[in-house]
Amino acid sequence: xxxxxxxxxxxxxxxxxxxxxxxxxxxxxxxxxxxxxxxxxxxxxxxxxxxxxxxxxxxxxxxxxxxxxxxxxxxxxxx
Amino acid sequence: xxxxxxxxxxxxxxxxxxxxxxxxxxxxxxxxxxxxxxxxxxxxxxxxxxxxxxxxxxxxxxxxxxxxxxxxxxxxxxxxxxxxxxxxxxxxxxxxxxxxxxxxxxxxxxxxxxxxxxxxxxxxxxxxxxxxxxxxxxxxxxxxxxxxxxxxxxxxxxxxxxxxxxxxxxxxxxxxxxxxxxxxxxxxxxxxxxxxxxxxxxxxxxxxxxxxxxxxxxxxxxxxxxxxxxxxxxxxxxxxxxxxxxxxxxxxxxxxxxxxxxxxxxxxxxxxxxxxxxxxxxxxxxxxxxxxxxxxxxxxxxxxxxxxxxxxxxxxxxxxxxxxx
Amino acid sequence: xxxxxxxxxxxxxxxxxxxxxxxxxxxxxxxxxxxxxxxxxxxxxxxxxxxxxxxxxxxxxxxxxxxxxxxxxxxxxxxxxxxxxxxxxxxxxxxxxxxxxxxxxxxxxxxxx
Numbered sequence: 001x002x003x004x005x006x007x008x009x010x011x012x013x014x015x016x017x018x019x020x021x022x023x024x025x026x027x028x029x030x031x032x033x034x035x036x037x038x039x040x041x042x043x044x045x046x047x048x049x050x051x052x053x054x055x056x057x058x059x060x061x062x063x064x065x066x067x068x069x070x071x072x073x074x075x076x077x078x079x
Numbered sequence: 080x081x082x083x084x085x086x087x088x089x090x091x092x093x094x095x096x097x098x099x100x101x102x103x104x105x106x107x108x109x110x111x112x113x114x115x116x117x118x119x120x121x122x123x124x125x126x127x128x129x130x131x132x133x134x135x136x137x138x139x140x141x142x143x144x145x146x147x148x149x150x151x152x153x154x155x156x157x158x159x160x161x162x163x164x165x166x167x168x169x170x171x172x173x174x175x176x177x178x179x180x181x182x183x184x185x186x187x188x189x190x191x192x193x194x195x196x197x198x199x200x201x202x203x204x205x206x207x208x209x210x211x212x213x214x215x216x217x218x219x220x221x222x223x224x225x226x227x228x229x230x231x232x233x234x235x236x237x238x239x240x241x242x243x244x245x246x247x248x249x250x251x252x253x254x255x256x257x258x259x260x261x262x263x264x265x266x267x268x269x270x271x272x273x274x275x276x277x278x279x280x281x282x283x284x285x286x287x288x289x290x291x292x293x294x295x296x297x298x299x300x301x302x303x304x305x306x307x308x309x310x311x312x313x314x315x316x317x318x319x320x321x322x323x324x325x326x327x328x329x330x331x332x333x334x335x336x337x338x339x340x341x342x343x344x345x346x347x348x349x350x351x352x353x354x355x356x357x358x359x360x361x362x363x364x365x366x367x368x369x370x371x372x373x374x375x376x377x378x379x380x381x382x383x384x385x386x387x388x389x390x391x392x393x394x395x396x397x398x399x400x401x402x403x404x
Numbered sequence: 405x406x407x408x409x410x411x412x413x414x415x416x417x418x419x420x421x422x423x424x425x426x427x428x429x430x431x432x433x434x435x436x437x438x439x440x441x442x443x444x445x446x447x448x449x450x451x452x453x454x455x456x457x458x459x460x461x462x463x464x465x466x467x468x469x470x471x472x473x474x475x476x477x478x479x480x481x482x483x484x485x486x487x488x489x490x491x492x493x494x495x496x497x498x499x500x501x502x503x504x505x506x507x508x509x510x511x512x513x514x515x516x517x
Contacts, residue, residue, distance in 0.1 A: 055190050059481055063200055064474045071470045074463055088410035098423050144431035147438045152445040164428060168420035175416050186411055223461045230473045237480045248487050310431025376469050381509060388502040392495050399491035
């Protein structure tokens with residue numbers, strides 16, 4: 001029962017963060033919401049009993065890609 | 080019966096060895112660190128408040144909590160307020176995964192070593208976010224340096240953590256401590272180079288000299304913490320000490336056998352071993368000067384990463400030799 | 405069921421956030437309440453006057469380290485999948501990674517402009 005509630009909560013938060021990524025104005029806010037969406041999706045994979053997929057999802061997205069995106073945010077001209 | 084064990088679990092999470100005990104331990108380690116660092120510099124450190132100055136970190140925390148909380152008008156308010164709260168909440172969550180009293184921690188699952196590496200990366204990124212949200216030039220510079228430092232120490236640290244995991248054939252910290260306890264050998268004897276690399280990487284992660292580039296006191300005022308004052312700065316200082324407990328607890332659990340020992344209960348051995356680790360880090364603090372950021376990042380990639388991979392190769396070949404016969 | 409909730413990760417995270425917010429709120433209660441003047445609310449620059457802007461830092465020299473981090477982070481965590489069978493195959497994998505980092509080292513020299 002707890003697992004199902006947690007799964008629904010994580011799926012809803014994934015959708016919310018995905019919409020926020022596309023709709024926000026400031027570039028750094030979009031990067032943060034992309035990271036939160038990746039972490040929520042990793043949590044869903046964990047609850048579906050796929051631990052290796054969850055670990056690599058969190059590592060590849062929230063670890064490496066966010067570092068690169070922050071570097072890219074700083075190299076682009078703002079306004 | 081179920082209610083009794085549920086209340087026992089709640090007591091474990093909240094008080095001992097949970098949140099209250101960890102905060103008290105972090106303030107105690109700050110006192111140990113300050114006294115040892117001061118004696119190495121031929122001065123005294125805190126000696127007045129409480130017996131031998133042991134209440135000084137608590138006094139500093141309460142003093143900072145009672146100061147005025149000034150938020151600059153140009154700061155990015157949601158991130159500016161969220162960073163101190165998250166930077167305290169994440170190390171407390173990670174500390175519940177490390178075995179403190181026995182061979183098993185309160186929360187343990189199969190991938191929790193990688194979960195702790197992930198938490199450490201997020202804490203470093205929170206330093207960058209705090210600096211960026213302050214819209215002060217010095218804060219932004221300190222935050223960028225914190226993010227760049229993560230690029231340097233993260234890979235050798237992760238590779239060195241795989242050493243004890245390969246020996247114990249598990250990715251769970253509690254199982255690694257169990258392996259060391261049941262085989263009677265500490266992992267540091269089987270990969271000493273990994274332990275040396277972990278000490279250097281933790282010096283960079285805790286932002287201590289010689290790697291306190293994000294917080295360089297003589298260069299950029301106070302780095303990314305410049306605009307934080309009052310209760311926010313109190314939370315950041317508390318997070319600093321909690322990270323010290325987290326790093327020393329993790330190094331002790333992975334390399335020095337965790338809270339296991341001959342006669343006395345586990346918590347005694349945990350405190351003794353982590354104090355030894357804190358003294359090593361304080362001693363290294365007193366010895367070195369500060370590196371530049373490009374020296375630090377290129378030095379990590381040129382020296383630490385090949386050494387850690389060589390350690391893994393030696394480990395794998397010796398294990399494979401044993402199975403081949 | 406309740407015993408499992410208390411030792412699960414989301415509950416621990418919720419407790420940590422509640423503890424942090426408690427300390428934050430307590431600081432708000434006992435904190436000093438000063439007045440808000442314009443000078444106090446501007447940013448701190450040791451007495452000099454700077455415009456409040458989000459500074460654009462030039463980190464172009466470190467971009468190659470970000471690419472190296474991206475590649476070698478994944479390679480490092482592939483070692484975690486080889487836990488149950490130590491032996492010659494992970495050693496060869498680590499040897500190839502070592503050759504990669506050693507051969508890429510001459511490119512790490514930062515050119516001073």
